[in-house]
Amino acid sequence: MAVDVSVKKLRYYWPVYLLIAIPLVLVLLFSYYPIYNGFIHIFYRWNGDTVEEFIGLGNIIRVLNDTTLLNSFGVVLIFVIANVVKMILPIITAVILHHVINDRAGYVYRVLFVIPMIIPAMVGILIWKYFYEPNNGVLNGILRACNFLSGTDSIQWLSDERLVLPALIFMGFPWVGAFGVLIYLAGLQSIPEDVYEAAEVDGAGPLTIFFKIELPLIMTQIRINLVLMTIGTLQAWENIYLFVGINGGPNGIATVPGLRIFRDAFAEGLFGYGCAIGFVIFLVTLALTFVNNKFVKVDK
Amino acid sequence: MARKVRSKTAEFFKHLFICVILLFAFIPFYLMLNISLKDNEQFFNNPWLPSLPFHWENYVYGWNYIGGKIFNTAFVAMTSVAFTLVFAVVGAYFFARFKMPGSKFLFLVFTILMMYPGVANMVPMFKLISSLGLYNSHWALIIPAIAGGQAFNIYVLRNFIEEIPQDLFDAIEIDGGSILQQIWHIVVPMSMPIIGTLAILSIIGQWNNFISPLLYLRDDNLQVISVALLYLDGEYTKQWGQLMAGYTIASIPLVVMFLFCMKLFVRGLSAGAIKG
Numbered sequence: 084m085a086v087d088v089s090v091k092k093l094r095y096y097w098p099v100y101l102l103i104a105i106p107l108v109l110v111l112l113f114s115y116y117p118i119y120n121g122f123i124h125i126f127y128r129w130n131g132d133t134v135e136e137f138i139g140l141g142n143i144i145r146v147l148n149d150t151t152l153l154n155s156f157g158v159v160l161i162f163v164i165a166n167v168v169k170m171i172l173p174i175i176t177a178v179i180l181h182h183v184i185n186d187r188a189g190y191v192y193r194v195l196f197v198i199p200m201i202i203p204a205m206v207g208i209l210i211w212k213y214f215y216e217p218n219n220g221v222l223n224g225i226l227r228a229c230n231f232l233s234g235t236d237s238i239q240w241l242s243d244e245r246l247v248l249p250a251l252i253f254m255g256f257p258w259v260g261a262f263g264v265l266i267y268l269a270g271l272q273s274i275p276e277d278v279y280e281a282a283e284v285d286g287a288g289p290l291t292i293f294f295k296i297e298l299p300l301i302m303t304q305i306r307i308n309l310v311l312m313t314i315g316t317l318q319a320w321e322n323i324y325l326f327v328g329i330n331g332g333p334n335g336i337a338t339v340p341g342l343r344i345f346r347d348a349f350a351e352g353l354f355g356y357g358c359a360i361g362f363v364i365f366l367v368t369l370a371l372t373f374v375n376n377k378f379v380k381v382d383k
Numbered sequence: 384m385a386r387k388v389r390s391k392t393a394e395f396f397k398h399l400f401i402c403v404i405l406l407f408a409f410i411p412f413y414l415m416l417n418i419s420l421k422d423n424e425q426f427f428n429n430p431w432l433p434s435l436p437f438h439w440e441n442y443v444y445g446w447n448y449i450g451g452k453i454f455n456t457a458f459v460a461m462t463s464v465a466f467t468l469v470f471a472v473v474g475a476y477f478f479a480r481f482k483m484p485g486s487k488f489l490f491l492v493f494t495i496l497m498m499y500p501g502v503a504n505m506v507p508m509f510k511l512i513s514s515l516g517l518y519n520s521h522w523a524l525i526i527p528a529i530a531g532g533q534a535f536n537i538y539v540l541r542n543f544i545e546e547i548p549q550d551l552f553d554a555i556e557i558d559g560g561s562i563l564q565q566i567w568h569i570v571v572p573m574s575m576p577i578i579g580t581l582a583i584l585s586i587i588g589q590w591n592n593f594i595s596p597l598l599y600l601r602d603d604n605l606q607v608i609s610v611a612l613l614y615l616d617g618e619y620t621k622q623w624g625q626l627m628a629g630y631t632i633a634s635i636p637l638v639v640m641f642l643f644c645m646k647l648f649v650r651g652l653s654a655g656a657i658k659g
Contacts, residue, residue, distance in 0.1 A: 113530035361503020
C-alpha cells in the first residue's frame with residue numbers, strides 16, 4: 084500500500100523526491116552521461132583519443148552489413164539457449180532439496196551450496212582450462228584411460244573450431260549454483276501445506292505434483308532467473324576472453340558481441356563502432372526481456 | 384515442512400542426488416587447496432590427491448605477492464557496497480511507499496540501465512573518470528560501482544519493502560515518526576536478510592572484478608588482489624602451486640565474512656528475497 088500522491092498534493096509532498104535525489108544524480112552522471120557520450124560517438128570515427136571525425140551513419144551501415152557481428156549474435160543466442168537448458172538441473176535440485184524430510188540436513192545442504200560461491204571466479208576458470216588442456220589435461224587423460232584416445236594423440240578442445248563452443252557450454256558442469264537453487268527453494272517453501280495435502284488425497288504422484296503444482300507455483304522465480312540469466316549472458320564476455328583469448332578462439336568462432344566490442348575498441352581502436360554494437364546489444368536485451376515477461380506465464 | 388515419509392529408499396536417493404551435486408560444486412574448492420601445496424611437477428603427476436612434501440613456501444610467495452593488496456581490495460569493496468546499499472535502501476523505500484507523479488518513469492530510468500552492456504561504456508566512462516581527476520585513485524572504482532549498483536539493488540529491495548505490512552508504518556506515523564525514522568526503525572530491520580544477501584553478492588562481485596582496476600589504477604601500491612593474481616597467472620612459467628596459494632589467501636577474507644553472515648545469507652536468499 085503505497086501513499087498515492089496526486090499532482091495537487093505535491094505542494095506538501097515534494098520533499099519526498101529528495102529520497103531519490105542522490106541515486107538519481109549518481110546514475111545521471113555515471114551511467115547516462117557515458118551512455119549519451121557513447122551514443123553521440125556512434126556517428127564518429129573515433130579511436131578513443133585524438134582521432135574524432137564525423138562520419139554520419141557510417142557505423143550504423145557497417146553494423147547492418149557486418150556478417151561476423153551477426154555470427155556473434157548467433158553464438159550468444161546459442162549460449163542463451165544452452166543456459167535455459169542448464170536451468171533444469173538447478174530446478175530439480177531445489178525440488179529435491181525441498182522434499183528432504185530432515186530439516187537439519189536441509190539446512191546443512193543449503194549452507195554447503197553457498198560455500199563454493201566465495202571461491203574466486205578465476206579459480207574455476209583456471210581449473211576448467213586445465214580440464215581441457217590437450218597434453219596434461221583431465222579430459223584427455225580420462226579418454227586415454229578408457230582407451231578412446233591413444234596415448235600419443237590429443238584432442239585440442241579449445242583450439243578446434245568444432246569443439247570450442249561445446250567445450251565452453253559444458254564448462255561449469257553440473258551448473259548448479261547456490262543463487263538459483265536458493266531462490267527456487269524460497270518459492271517452493273511458500274507453497275501452502277494444504278495444497279500438498281489436497282494433492283495427496285487425490286492420489287497425485289511426485290511427478291504430477293511437480294508438473295501440476297510446484298512448477299507453476301515457482302514460475303515467478305523461474306522468470307526472474309530467466310530474465311537475469313538472459314541479460315547476463317548477452318552482456319558477458321570476460322569469461323570467454325579469459326578462456327580463449329581476445330580473438331575468441333580458433334577463427335574467432337566463440338566471439339560474442341561483448342567480446343567483439345572489447346576487441347574492436349581496444350585492439351583496433353574503433354571506439355565509435357564499439358559504441359554502435361553496444362546499442363545493438365542493448366536493443367536485443369530489451370527485446371528478449373520483453374519476450375520473457377510477455378510469454379513466460381506467471382500465475383499470481 | 385514435515386510431510387509424510389514415503390519410503391526410506393526414496394529418502395536415500397534424494398540425499399545421494401544432492402551429495403553428488405555438492406561433490407561437483409566442491410571440486411574447484413578442493414583442488415585450489417590441494418594444488419596450493421604442490422610444486423609444478425607434483426601437480427602434473429598427481430593433481431587430484433595430496434602429495435608429499437607439502438610446499439608451504441607457496442603461501443609465503445603468494446602472500447608477498449598479494450598481502451599488501453588485501454587492504455586495497457577490502458577498502459574498495461566495503462566502501463562501495465556500504466554506500467550502494469544506503470542509497471539503494473532509501474531509493475527503494477521511495478518507490479515502494481510512494482506513488483508520486485513520475486514514479487513509474489523514474490523507476491524505468493533506473494531499471495533499464497540493467498540492459499545496457501557495461502563494456503560499451505568503458506571508454507566514455509574512462510574519459511569521465513579522467514576529467515573528474517579520479518584516475519589512479521580508489522574512488523575511480525568506488526563511485527562508478529555505487530552508481531552502477533543502484534539499478535539491481537533498488538529493483539530487488541523495492542519488491543521486498545512493498546511487502547512489509549502497512550500497520551508497522553501506520554504505527555510509527557501515529558507516533559510522529561519521520562520518513563527517516565521509518566526507514567531506520569522498520570525498513571532496515573525488516574529487510575536485514577535481503578540487505579545482507581545483496582551486500583555479500585556485491586562484495587563477491589567486487590572481489591572478482593579485474594577490468595576496472597586494470598583500467599583505472601596505475602600505481603602498483605594501489606592495485607587490488609584480482610589484478611595482482613592475473614599478473615601472477617601471466618608469468619612465463621606458470622607456477623600452479625603459488626597461484627592457487629595466492630587465490631586461497633585471497634578468499635580468506637570472504638570466508639571470514641561468510642562465517643559471520645552465513646545465517647543472514649542463507650535466510651535472505653531462502654526468504655523469497657529475490658523475486659520478479
